[in-house]
Amino acid sequence: MDNVAPTLRVLVRRGEGTAWLLLLMAGLLVGGCNVFEGLSPGPNNIDALVADARTALADGNASRAVRLLERAYDKDSTSVRVRIELANALYAERDLDLFALRAAAEHLAGTSESSAPATAGKAAHSESMCTDAARPESDANRYEAVPIEAAPLRRWVDRQSVVERVYRLVVTGVLERRPEAFSGATTSVRQKGFLVGAITVVANEVIGARAVIAGTGSALYLDRASNPHRALVVCSGTGDTLSENHNALCALSAAAQQGVQWLQARYRSSETDQGAVLIDRLQALSNAVGTRIDCS
């Protein structure tokens, strides 16, 4: 104590130090710095990893969010929260979101207000067989070709591996196989899980249907004159391939219905006034498939 007192007295006498300190603080304030930044340890448990991943996502750094959540997943692959957050980050990293699916649904169901009628696309041969005995080649004004290589679909097709992984993480891994654990999650996690699940289940079938159509050399058309909804028809070379396409589109319709259900569960409402962003589009897609294709 005796040694400290003289030292402190000397420090106290050096009043310029206080002024410099105030100036330094003012400089830091203007610069918006945080003097503790970098001094804190990195995240080392699941809660911290998820918290930092959310911050990284908010900062637009999806790759860092994925890395952090992969570490959390390695620590506990059964965690519902980690699976859903990882799925969300994986989509963000690949620039996939709700609007990417909305654009795909609008493209298929012809509900986009801004898109011009498609003129490109694979034309049906006169000897093709079409669902509901449609004859697109004989009435070009009524039937509009739906190009399956268009950007809204390619965006998902090019990222098929991500959709498949998210499907395993959330759709089968949580929503289908672990409903009890999912219902025990927090509201925000459940809402995110329903949204990710709805997007993924539809995107998965969009990719699947597009693969079948392309793989069988078939063509997809939109019947603009159909009532009360625009209707999709598919034309293919043989009865077998037509049946394949028929099944793929029915699977897409069922997925759209599943997506609607999960989105309504997310809103905790079956009311339609919350559906403008995506539910309406998925409903329109399902209707477009079901109007002239018998999926019963």
Place this chain on the structure above:
Amino acid sequence: MRFHVCAALLMLAVALVGSPPACAQNNRYTERSFVPTPSVRAMGDAGAALSGPDRPFFYNPAQLPHVSSYFTVLGVQAAASRNLRDQIDFFNRRVRPAVEDNFERDTEELEDLYRDAYRLGRDPVRGTGAIVLPSFVYSVNGVGLGGGLFAKTALNYRMSDAGLGVPQVYLLSRTDLMAVLSAGLDLGKIGLSGLSVGGTAAQKRRFLTFENKPLDAFTPDEAALLLRGSAFQVDVGALYTPPWWALPGRLSVGGAVYDLLDNRYNYTFEDAPGIPFLEGFAADEATVDDETAAREEARARRRFRLRPTYRIGAAYRIPSLLAVEDVAVAVDYQGYGHDQQHLLARLHAGVRAAVTDGLVLRSGLSAGYPTGGLGLRLGAFQIDYAVHAFEEGRVPGQRGTYVHTARLMVRIR
């Protein structure tokens, strides 16, 4: 002597530990009803052990015997984060019309709206208005008494990630009315030299409205429920200034525990009146069914539960330092309710000095963010300004929000 003081502090610590599970006072998210003081905020939000006017009521009642008597006629205070105006403008100009149209927009326009909303909203917004109605402190012979009426309304708003490009809207509005009575006692007269203790009893009434849902879940007839709750609460504090301190200046250590009683706001929807800033947003009572009201009441009681909180701190004060006078340094550990928040994000420190008679400069570090401000006294008028930061992330530097606070007060000393 030292044994007695240590025993008293130990008893306070035991009371703190023995109270219901306490979470540290949380700037980021505290349910406590209190009026923050710009003079403390400018010092990095440190002041539990540094005596001064305004602090006994809401920071540490044990400071009362060490504060000169005064009577506050009236005070008004406002605080806002830097992005408040942009956010309100964006909400009124773009979000509200889209919600009213039930988001009937083409995909590109809607995507732009969501992206902009998320970009703007990820920096949290805070706005606070407070009125200090008449209050007083009377301090004589080691005994201090104080009381007053206070009103505060605060808005917190931010957007987080609801997944897949959808912003999650978080909106919280709280209006508090507080009647406060404090007492403090210097225990030097009973042989505990340097130790003072104090307590505050407060009757509080709160009006609360909140929303926390994805943006696309908002409907054209969206209306939040206005809930009302009241609580009687008690805070206790202690302050110790070691009489054996042999160095220049004066060292103090202290702390306070707030909202000790197991008496929480029991939020109810019935009979809640309209409040400023929420006209047209709060739901009309006639339009809310009983089930919805019960669900929201239960949610509010669960989410906005009043729990014990605390601050501990140390302060060092010297009468003069070269050209400046009444120089003080203070450090507080507040803790935060965020379970994952690191120790450094809970640390607050500051320095202040009187440059001339009536002018005080203040600076500090709040969770590592530099803060600053000044106080100016012109007769009975006291003006204080502070720029202060909150850390809302896990560690310092992750997600800070700067808030400007100004206060005008008429006070008779």
